[in-house]
Amino acid sequence: MNGVRICVEVCQMGTYGDQTSGSYRWCVPNCPSGTFAQNDTQRRCVTRCNSTTYGDKDNWTCVDPLNCPTNYTGDPTTNLCVNWCPEANGTFSDNISKLCVAKCPISSGVYYYADTHTRWCIKTCSSTYN
DSSP states (O other), X not given: OTTOXXXXXXXXXXXXXXXXXXXXXXXXXXXXXXXXXXXXXTOEEESXXXXXXXXXXXXXXXXXXXXXXXXXXXXXXXXXXXXXXXXXXXXXXXXXXXXXXXXXOEETTEEOEEETTTTEEESSOOTTOO
């Protein structure tokens, strides 16, 4: 089948459906600039990852929040891996779920506190807080 062009509903593993403007809707090994490889059952290039995955701009793929780069968390408002949760949304980076959250968690009986300086959920407040 090498060199043969056929219509497919889903691209083969390792390729993604390029549906960007001006494309021929081909299966490509690398998505065009500014798009993410969504490696789900549809395997396609997307400008925004689906609701359960987050765009990793280091390698331009959609990933589970646990697979965002180190010190990054998934932002549900943008579906991107971010190194700073949006202050305007009142969210903090939760290192357990690896998501931006409005309320820090209680995990295994341990309370996590929202640090307004670092925007991270932390176990112990620093001495700069009362």
